[in-house]
Amino acid sequence: MNTSIIDPLQGDFPEVIEEYLEHGVMKCIAFNRRGTLLAVSFLFLHPNSAEPPPCRSGGIAKELRDNDCSSPITSICWSKCGNRILVSAADKSLSLWDVSSGKRITRIVLQQTPLQARLHPGSSKPSLCLACPLSCTPMIVDLNTEDTTYLQVSVSEKPTEPNPASRNKCSDGSTSFTPTAACFSKYGNLVYVGNSKGEILVIDSKDGEVRAMVPISGGSVVKNIVFSRNGQYLLTNSNDRVIRIYENLLPPKDEIGALNEMNESLSDLNGVERLKALGSKCLTLFREFQDAITKVHWKAPCFSGDGEWVVGGSASKGEHKIYIWDRAGHLVKILEGPKEALIDLAWHPVRPIVVSVSLNGIVYIWAKDYTENWSAFAPDFKELEENEEYVEREDEFDLVPESEKVKGSNVNEDEEIDIVTVEKDPAFSDSDMSQEELCFLPASPCRDVLEQQYKFLESSSKLMDSNNSESTFSEETGANGHTMNHASSPVEDDAVGTRIKRKRKPSEKVLELQAEKVKKPSKSSKSSKTKSKSLFDESNGNGFYYDELSDE
Incomplete structure (x- = not known):
């Protein structure tokens, strides 16, 4: 320490x-x-x-x-x-x-x-x-x-070399x-x-x-x-x-x-x-x-x-x-x-x-159970047991206080500072092998076990089967029934070799627009709402629809 x-x-x-x-x-x-x-x-x-x-x-x-x-x-x-x-x-x-x-x-x-x-x-x-x-x-x-x-x-x-017969014996005859x-x-x-x-x-x-x-x-x-x-x-x-x-x-x-x-x-x-x-x-x-x-x-x-x-x-x-x-x-x-x-x-x-x-x-x-001692970090710091009213000096907040103007600088600005030499720790001052010493071991990543990989493939295939109908519908239609751009949200799974579509979370600007349109519904929003319901009816209840314009 x-x-x-x-x-x-x-x-x-x-x-x-x-x-x-x-x-x-x-x-x-x-x-x-x-x-x-x-x-x-x-x-x-x-x-x-x-x-x-x-x-x-x-x-x-x-x-x-x-x-x-x-x-x-x-x-x-x-x-x-x-x-x-x-x-x-x-x-x-x-x-x-x-x-x-x-x-x-x-x-x-x-x-x-x-x-x-x-x-x-x-x-x-x-x-x-x-x-x-x-x-x-x-x-x-x-x-x-x-x-x-x-x-x-x-x-x-x-x-002598160890020999069971030559072991020490106690006074009672037992072997010690x-x-x-x-x-x-x-x-x-x-x-x-x-x-x-x-x-x-x-x-x-x-x-x-x-x-x-x-x-x-x-x-x-x-x-x-x-x-x-x-x-x-x-x-x-x-x-x-x-x-x-x-x-x-x-x-x-x-x-x-x-x-x-x-x-x-x-x-x-x-x-x-x-x-x-x-x-x-x-x-x-x-x-x-x-x-x-x-x-x-x-x-x-x-x-x-x-x-x-x-x-x-x-x-x-x-x-x-x-x-x-x-x-x-x-x-x-x-x-x-x-x-x-x-x-x-x-x-x-x-x-x-x-x-x-x-x-x-x-x-x-x-x-060690350390206790805070702030006076150890600043020599002019004073610990108070209770609050006291502080009275500032007249030149305390001046750019150059009067007290510092009187004092002369004791620092030799022309002296060269050595930033290369490393001082030895006195606890290890006797060591002449510091270059060969091993202090830390590098972290080496380990490969996944085959069982974990098989579990990952099974879970991925189940996810694909459960979202098959949802992903098909989301690929074909957008918020207003139009075709969506495939470059906007698809995620490709290399482990299974299939495409799984995931909807993207709307931004804050889109959420604000949604809130305004909910307060002031227009004719276009009503028509889009009707259209969205009809699309859902045609899908026989097997589709997933996310309408960005309606509140339903």
């Missing part, structure tokens, strides 16, 4: 449900980088232009269908430039699609069901992705070669299925993994080596781990019902180099102690968010586009609640929706808009 016209007393966060989208059963959502396209359960929605908030029109820009997949979609991820999209499904498949053409690039099948899959953020056309399966370690998958690199989830354990959360850093140099022991592992994405470890207070299972848009903050959602925000201390573009320098300075430490010391220099705890009264679990927490707000959905059944905190840790708003459980949540990259998905498959769009 334009921060210069926002009321400082109102927060820049959504407040009410502005719109809802309903198209089948939707399960997961994802905005592209600019926020102009929204992928919803493999459906693309786009607005009319770039200025209004997205999804205002709710029109489907493209629909992609995978004939090889009939299972539910578990996650959707856009590439950085929006040209590709990665979809993970419950049938253990990963599918990479080209958004413009609507064609599938590749499809591979894993050994486990991927709950979440993310493309590498450092490339415009990435082939690497990070997949988090249901019951095994996270993996980096090369979609071109299908090579898989398994990542460590614990310092004491080495990464604990999914592991993981995400790329801003440029994809590192992978941050949250495990079931309440630890954050910092792993090199190229060789899979654990470079640092950050223990989480409480030691609870990490369910979600998300980076902010600028890469400055890291969010974790643990099983102890606490959302934690960590500040990233590493430089975004040279994370590996900074870790190597710190590693050399800690040569006197070994093993886990060194990893913990490096972790303290990578991440530091910034804030903690929780509901101390209800102690609810959180669903799909994330940052706002500018990182100023933190949002999380309630995981309680039967309620659609969204909690919004500022980065200082204060709860500023609770959005209450319909009595439907919330399953997914996303904040628009650049606008105060939140999109949530309910258990029934309906997408709700939350937007």
Whole structure:
């Protein structure tokens, strides 16, 4: 939003449900980088232009269908430039699609069901992705070669391929299925993994080596781990019902180099102690968010586009609640929706808009409830609580007021004005791929189905049969019984190949003449009336006659 016209007393966060989208059963959502396209359960929605908030029109820009997949979609991820999209499904498949053409690039099948899959953020056309399966370690998958690199989830354990016999077992002997959360850093140099022991592992994405470890207070299972848009903050959602925000201390573009320098300075430490010391220099705890009264679990927490707000959905059944905190840790708003459980949540990259998905498959769009503030548009505008008598200045309506004659012009009229250079949006200042970025999808008209064409032909033929006698009579006679000109009103139907006559609506001048002749009937009008009746009698009641001169 334009921060210069926002009321400082109102927060820049959504407040009410502005719109809802309903198209089948939707399960997961994802905005592209600019926020102009929204992928919803493999459906693309786009607005009319770039200025209004997205999804205002709710029109489907493209629909992609995978004939090889009939299972539910578990996650959707856009590439950085929006040209590709990665979809993970419950049938253990990963599918990479080209958004413009609507064609599938590749499809591979894993050994486990991927709950979440993310493309590498450092490339415009990435082939690497990070997949988090249901019951095994996270993996980096090369979609071109299908090579898989398994990542460590614990310092004491080495990464191994999934094996049903090697699953974790609880104290009572039952098998536990604990999914592991993981995400790329801003440029994809590192992978941050949250495990079931309440630890954050910092792993090199190229060789899979654990470079640092950050223990989480409480030691609870990490369910979600998300980076902010600028890469400055890291969010974790643990099983102890606490959302934690960590500040990233590493430089975004040279994370590996900074870790190597710190590693050399800690040569006197070994093993886990060194990893913990490096972790303290990578991440530091910034804030903690929780509901101390209800102690609810959180669903799909994330940052706002500018990182100023933190949002999380309630995981309680039967309620659609969204909690919004500022980065200082204060709860500023609770959005209450319909009595439907919330399953997914996303904040628009650049606008105060939140999109949530309910258990029934309906997408709700939350937007800000704006109040008019006219003083923000004119600096000399004054808002009045009640009417006041206005006293004008003596020179107010002069062509050149006296007050302006005294003031000198501060504008340099000889200075050249640059109208060519385009200032970059600070929200996308790090992008060097703006020329390749896909922001909108062109509208492509679709051909009519053959069944609709057959229905049109049948309806046209019925119309021709019903108007056959009427059209024949109107072709032969005019208002006064004379022959009508065929070039004045015929409409040719190409689909049937016949001529259907339609009477033309009289103009305003003709209606005025009719009104005058009705008031003053003449002999000619009486004779024409008689003639018209005789013509109708001769037609045996099968004709249609429209007399422009008589009032009957």
